[in-house]
Amino acid sequence: MNVSASPYTIDEVMHWLSQVPDPEIPVLSVVDLGLIRDVAWDGRACVVTITPTYSGCPAMQEISADIKNTLLAHGIEQVRIETRLAPAWTTDWMTPKGHEALRGFGIAPPGEKAIDVSGITRRAAGVVVPCPLCGSSHTRLISHFGSTSCKALYRCSDCREPFDYFKAH
Template structure:
């Protein structure tokens, strides 16, 4: 059997299936770990309620914990409170940037209210740092990301939208 601390250690190594450079804990979707008779109870909150990776994440969590000797593992998906980009760790934001995804920024990224903007914010390109960027699509590879292009280096990049 694993302790809660040992379970957290295992979970820190479980990659997000869509962004493998960050773990499910760095993304902030693992909310709680509870030891119980015969195993563990894990609470996760997906990045949004329709996230297509929710089942894959739950199975990856089960597989990693069982392989580490956790016994029976049940994963509960909890939608409230809703996931927010404020739950992404600071090291994960740097990993996102290095991977080519602009991490969330602004007040909502640190847990505050997001101001209404009538002029779109210029994002810094995660590759070259230029703020001469253009949004190509409100949605990237998933609904939680938008697609941008840097006008300086001409590279496309995704932006993790503050939620």
């Protein structure tokens, strides 16, 4: 790696990355989602290492292309995206700003640490997911899956509105 050849600082690159939106949930940036593991320079190439979210998430390809195009548009000559699988992506890596953005968008953010989510035990009681619209904690799970793999469908028993919950993962 030749640091002196890199025309921009890592902070500058991170700032640009923080403006690349998730294609499904545009209020979240790829940084807020916790996808970015590393940014480094390899000669004149900027190497961005990302951790994919869900195995089958169709947005990952688009996200890689968006990252590349954004950095090229800021004048970086070469961009290389590398994928790192382990440790697996977790919603624990989402930023507090990301949580706020989700709530503002009408999606309840992950309500617990994801450390034990790979357990097999049925969680009938489950975690309380406050309604992002009225704040009530009288909500119930309607469906384990919502419009995308990362979300479940809930309904608020007070304001009666259905809403998405971004699952702890």
